[in-house]
Amino acid sequence: MAAPNRTTFSHLSFVLVGIPGLEPWHPWISIPFALMYTVAVLGNCGLLLLIATQRRLHEPMFIFLSMLAVADLILSTSTVPNTLAIFWFGPKAISFTSCLTQVFFVHFGVAIESAILLAMGFDRYIAVCDPLRYTTVLTNEKIGKIATAIVVRSFCIIVPDVFLLKRLPFCASNVIQHSYCEHIGVARLACADISLNIWYGLAVPIVIFILDVVFIVVSYVLILRAVFKLPTKDARHKALSTCGSHVCIILLFYTLAFFTFLTHRFGHNIPKPIHILLANLYVLISPMLNPILYGMKTKQLQEQICCLLSLKGKWF
Numbered sequence: 001m002a003a004p005n006r007t008t009f010s011h012l013s014f015v016l017v018g019i020p021g022l023e024p025w026h027p028w029i030s031i032p033f034a035l036m037y038t039v040a041v042l043g044n045c046g047l048l049l050l051i052a053t054q055r056r057l058h059e060p061m062f063i064f065l066s067m068l069a070v071a072d073l074i075l076s077t078s079t080v081p082n083t084l085a086i087f088w089f090g091p092k093a094i095s096f097t098s099c100l101t102q103v104f105f106v107h108f109g110v111a112i113e114s115a116i117l118l119a120m121g122f123d124r125y126i127a128v129c130d131p132l133r134y135t136t137v138l139t140n141e142k143i144g145k146i147a148t149a150i151v152v153r154s155f156c157i158i159v160p161d162v163f164l165l166k167r168l169p170f171c172a173s174n175v176i177q178h179s180y181c182e183h184i185g186v187a188r189l190a191c192a193d194i195s196l197n198i199w200y201g202l203a204v205p206i207v208i209f210i211l212d213v214v215f216i217v218v219s220y221v222l223i224l225r226a227v228f229k230l231p232t233k234d235a236r237h238k239a240l241s242t243c244g245s246h247v248c249i250i251l252l253f254y255t256l257a258f259f260t261f262l263t264h265r266f267g268h269n270i271p272k273p274i275h276i277l278l279a280n281l282y283v284l285i286s287p288m289l290n291p292i293l294y295g296m297k298t299k300q301l302q303e304q305i306c307c308l309l310s311l312k313g314k315w316f
Contacts, residue, residue, distance in 0.1 A: 013095045014186070018086040018179045019280070021273040030087035033280070036288045037080045043291035044069040047301075054304045060138035061127070064120045065294060067147060068249075071116055072287035075109030078102060079283045083179040091175075099181040100162050106182055106283070107161055110257070111154035111208050113286070117250055118212045119146050121219040124243045129226040157204055164197050178276055205261050213254060220247075245294045252293070253286050 018026055051057045051066045082102070086092050094102070126137050161183045168190035178185050187197040223243065230236045260282045263270055295301050 013093050014099055014174045014176050014181070014189075015091050015093050016082070016086055016176050016179055016181070017091045018083070019273050019276045020177045021271070022277075026087040029277075030084055033080065033087070033284065034084055036284045037076060037084070039292075040072065040076050040080075040284065040287040043295075044072050044287060047291045047294070050301070050304060057300065057304060060123050060134070060143055061120070062300075063140075063143055064116060064123055067150075068113065068116045068120070068290060071109055071113040072290055074105060075113065075283050076287040078105035078109060079180040079280070083280055086179050094181065096170075099176075099186060100165060102181040103165065103183050103186065104158060104162050106180065107158045107204070108154055109283075111158055111204075112150060113253065114208050114212045114257075115150040115154055117246075117253060118215055119150060120246050121216040121250075124246055125219040125223055127242060128223045157207065160200060161204075164200060168192050168194065168197075177272065179280055182279070205257075209254065209257055209261075216250060241299075245296075245298050248293045249286075249290055252289060256282050256285060 017023075019029065022029065047069045048066055051062045079102070082092070082094075123138060127134050130137070165183065165186055168187065169192055170189055171191040173189060176185055176189065184197065184201050187194045187201075220243075227236050227240055260278050263275060263278060295305070
């Protein structure tokens with residue numbers, strides 16, 4: 001490794017070391033990581049295939065669910081294969097351009113998933129509070145506009161991260177104490193003032209998570225008001241059951257997001273290996289569990305899966 005050089009030189013590449021302090025355990029840690037990633041890819045790809053091939057699932061709720069599956073694949077695939085390569089083969093060099101690309105897709109995946117969960121909250125609000133206008137309000141054209149707005153919003157929020165890193169000179173160590181490139185982790189290697197990076201890195205989660213959570217909570221307050229006005233217990237139960245899978249995914253995603261963010265920013269007494277391990281689990285657990293939770297709690301998906309299995313059984 002070259003000695004630190006306090007000039008305006010910027011590294012052409014960085015070295016990712018995985019989970020520092022747990023190097024001897026990397027091969028063992030890779031086993032559950034590989035299994036979880038396999039489940040995430042198969043689950044989300046299977047969900048996309050099921051929704052695409054079954055005409056009965058061509059409804060707004062399942063279109064949003066397919067968008068969530070794509071976001072999960074972006075989030076997990078932008079990080080986990082690289083992490084597994086480090087666990088199996090040791091520290092890995094990554095070019096500066098590739099590192100910036102990974103920074104973008106990691107944060108873009110998180111931003112787009114949060115926006116999709118917000119859109120799904122709006123979908124559930126319309127389904128429960130105004131069911132007669134559900135198909136007229138959420139037409140394919142409007143869903144396309146919502147999808148475009150989600151992508152544009154996420155891109156505009158995250159792309160400054162790349163330019164904030166690109167402007168920095170890196171003249172000291174090029175070793176990143178992580179298994180993938182993320183904004184602040186890379187910025188801390190710079191030999192320049194990174195206050196702007198820190199403040200922007202703090203503002204983005206607040207804009208993404210806090211605002212989205214507030215709007216989701218408002219939608220569910222309105223949903224609960226509408227549900228409690230229903231005349232029978234069975235009607236209330238049926239209305240709430242349509243929201244069950246969405247609520248589970250919201251709790252899973254935002255609990256992990258806030259826990260990871262708070263421990264990263266304020267958990268100074270938490271050992272660094274735990275920080276890195278939590279960051280890796282964050283990009284794996286939601287993509288792995290989302291299709292499972294929806295499959296377990298959504299009656300239409302269960303019916304279509306059973307229908308496909310019965311048809312294949314008869315064919316064989």
